[in-house]
Amino acid sequence: MLYIFDLGNVIVDIDFNRVLGVWSDFSRVPLATLKQSFTMGETFQLHERGEISDEDFAKALCEEMSMSLSFEQFATGWQAVFVSLRKDVISIMKQLREQGHRVVVLSNTNSLHTTYWPDQYPEILAAADHVYLSQDMGMRKPETRIYQRVLELEGYSADNTVFFDDNANNIEGANQLGITSILVTGKNTLPDYFAKQLC
Secondary structure (H helix, E strand, O other): OEEEEOOEOOOEEEOHHHHHHHHHHHHOOOHHHHHHHOOOOHHHHHHHOOOOOHHHHHHHHHHHOOOOOOHHHHHHHHHOOEEEEOHHHHHHHHHHHHOOOEEEEEEOOOOOHHHOHHHHOHHHHHHOOEEEEHHHHOOOOOOHHHHHHHHHHHOOOHHHEEEEEOOHHHHHHHHOOOOEEEEOOOOOHHHHHHHHHOO
């Protein structure tokens, strides 16, 4: 079987409120104002597909949110999104590989974040057979083509694949291809799912 794991809030806890808190401290823009103006819109999606640079992304987002930040200040806040590793999920990934399954990560992310999390959480790269990142692939979830590409590269069919993600739209995108897709709604979703499979 091929098991595909999302990164944020599946393997690593993330919290965008932490990002906004740092930006608020640096820019002196009230946190409530930043929360209202922060959206994962077109600029966000372009960055995740690797179609704009980190610097252009920072500049565009600062303009959209009326923040005055240096790139270093922006980046410091941007990396604050990562909270902690879900070590039980890492254990599950390792067990699956020991049983002969293929385990990969598929994440909507960006080059700025990849300067941080691989060093901060080396356990992720150690527990996965491969890591697929949106900015490297030039496409992002929930576009069906990104799931198709992973299946092609891995040599698995949709009916031999299980996908875990915390975003309902991403789950729907994978479902359209016939991939068994599990919505991760909390820290117990994965342990509960695998409680019987890994016995």
